[in-house]
């Protein structure tokens with residue numbers, strides 16, 4: 001039976017676009033979106049700024065990939081390709097799919113120009129996609145669903161990551177977005193579900209048979225998303241001949257010398273409006289467009305939330321979430337929720353949530369508690385312990401645990417909803433992030449990623465609009481305040497009086513941390529701007545894409561117990577001293593552990609390649625494996641002695657898999673940190689390398705070193721001032737001279753009489769554990785010259801820290817709950833200066849990776865990096881402003 005269709009018509013001059021909703025689905029209007037689509041279209045017509053891009057309708061014959069010629073085909077524009085009209089019915093070759101929706105015709109012509117290069121690009125894209133995150137082709141490939149999700153995210157970042165201005169997207173980017181989204185969405189063309197349908201056989205008898213149909217969620221959401229996508233691009237395209245414009249303020253030289261928080265982002269274009277403000281019609285036009293974008297934002301968020309609701313909580317996470325809702329909430333939040341006299345609004349007020357980070361933390365706790373309670377109810381229902389008809393409609397017994405938890409559960413859900421409403425651009429919660437991370441359903445993955453990236457884009461456009469409206473209201477006091485739907489009108493815009501949210505929060509955080517260690521602070525999520533993967537491509541001014549952080553199982557703290565420490569009853573084991581880096585594949589490890597029970601998976605515990613998590617389906621198997629294997633050489637694993645503990649799940653807020661890698665020092669916002677690229681020429685680099693290679697190296701466990709001036713003792717992380725090895729060698733004299741001209745030097749000139757040099761030679765994949773160079777050992781300024789190869793240097797600020805010497809192999813401090821991380825790319829021949837806060841309060845660290853991701857590129861470490869670290873040995877105690885990290889001040 002043909003479903004009645006209702007057409008939502010959106011006509012532009014050149015073509016007809018329609019969204020067909022099934023009659024039964026009439027209520028799916030995405031919060032007034034229909035009206036907006038219609039208004040938007042009529043507005044476009046009226047303003048004459050409709051996307052009349054005939055070129056986008058070019059198409060090419062299916063088999064003519066190698067040709068760049070194109071033929072006009074007005075019916076196959078990007079939107080209409082996905083939003084066919086009733087007449088647009090092609091029958092599919094595959095007769096088994098003949099009942100499929102007409103929306104999903106894989107043979108339809110693309111709405112963009114194909115050329116030979118695209119085929120190569122497509123091959124590259126799909127190869128990377130299939131390789132997952134591991135370009136070595138090794139064993140770290142990710143699930144297809146996650147790979148597709150990441151690919152959509154990366155594509156969106158590469159196209160919209162730099163959206164600092166409201167202006168049309170350049171044609172090249174537009175084409176790339178359309179073309180590559182088309183590739184990435186293509187698997188949905190083949191997704192079907194079987195639905196029962198009635199048919200008459202030859203004798204006229206009615207039979208019920210299963211017939212294939214386009215998958216309902218894809219069928220419903222994808223065309224809508226594509227329409228929303230077109231609307232956002234059209235909004236950008238319409239930003240021509242505007243009354244506002246952008247000034248590219250400042251130059252690099254100016255910017256680096258300014259110290260105000262405002263100048264920190266001097267390189268970003270700043271919106272300008274005419275002196276008397278925008279004209280009424282221009283303001284109205286912008287507001288109207290803003291309303292449309294806001295509707296798109298709400299619609300894409302709604303789709304995203306619905307898809308996430310459909311996605312199951314992964315088994316591995318289910319198990320790791322505390323079984324007690326009360327424990328997940330913590331005492332304070334539990335008490336608040338349990339106090340029935342307080343309304344949810346009042347609880348929200350008394351929570352005093354001030355940062356997105358705290359909001360996210362609270363959402364995470366609430367979701368974990370809700371999950372635990374729901375699981376309990378489901379369990380009891382299935383065990384027949386309660387007179388339950390369905391998990392959600394049971395007869396309440398107020399004295400039973402379920403009865404007690406139900407009001408709490410409802411209030412927790414209401415509170416979660418309120419927080420999400422108040423912070424519409426919150427990153428994904430921990431549970432949602434894990435659903436994406438471990439999801440296997442490709443349809444869900446594609447819908448989730450597409451809706452998420454569109455919501456982010458909409459939010460960015462709204463932010464840019466808000467900035468302009470803000471400028472307008474500053475220029476013209478009579479202009480109305482921008483409506484609240486513009487994020488930047490509330491708290492995200494930049495004005496002289498109100499610096500950027502991120503830098504403001506950053507500074508206050510840093511101040512807080514200086515004042516008192518151990519206080520709860522808003523941390524990494526605040527800074528995880530504009531990127532979902534582990535690399536940040538661009539600094540974000542006022543909006544960001546959501547940041548996913550992977551759930552991570554970590555080694556429990558050594559204090560948790562002695563043998564078999566960690567969380568007894570856990571089904572997950574943290575196993576050290578085996579892994580791909582020592583030639584033991586996850587499969588081989590799984591095979592060994594499978595002797596003790598069902599192994600659900602073996603996962604990398606970190607990036608070392610020698611620590612894994614073995615996840616059993618039950619805690620008894622984990623226990624037997626631990627008892628049998630711990631501390632003993634294992635013949636099936638090359639005789640290696642396994643160090644095993646129960647593993648604990650680390651919640652998202654404690655983990656940052658999104659350490660942004662920046663290319664410029666100013667982007668890290670760490671006072672006292674400076675990087676000068678090309679400090680030496682290639683010739684000088686070769687000469688320096690030849691000079692050290694002609695001297696003897698001292699072999700450490702993983703790298704080689706040379707010391708000049710004074711020997712550095714790794715046991716005490718200090719120098720023996722009585723053992724002077726002589727002047728620094730002549731081959732570094734030109735470098736020392738140049739260092740004295742280093743800009744931004746704001747330190748005691750005495751500390752520039754550099755007299756100690758450590759040369760480090762790192763083979764590929766070797767890094768350096770997090771440390772602060774001992775305060776009492778060296779003066780304020782530390783210079784490090786990178787030669788022969790690049791590296792990523794990560795900076796970590798722990799809120800609770802002591803001056804104590806960290807174990808040189810232990811980098812697990814990163815699991816510390818309150819740690820801010822940033823990373824900087826150090827190119828060869830660059831000079832890094834650590835001074836002030838960067839030198840005294842931040843740990844620096846070189847991750848032990850063979851491959852680093854910088855921007856969208858994967859960079860393989862060169863076989864060798866040699867660094868020259870110049871320091872001045874201190875002859876008096878340190879009196880820095882950071883006593884909590886200072887050994888001199890701790891001893892006094």
Ligand SMILES: O=C(O)CCC(=O)C(=O)O
Nearest residue numbers: 758760773784844867869
């Ligand atoms: O290799 C580098 O650039 C840093 C070396 C370092 O931090 C140190 O030797 O303390």
Ligand SMILES: [Fe+2]
Nearest residue numbers: 771772773844
């Ligand atoms: Fe150092």
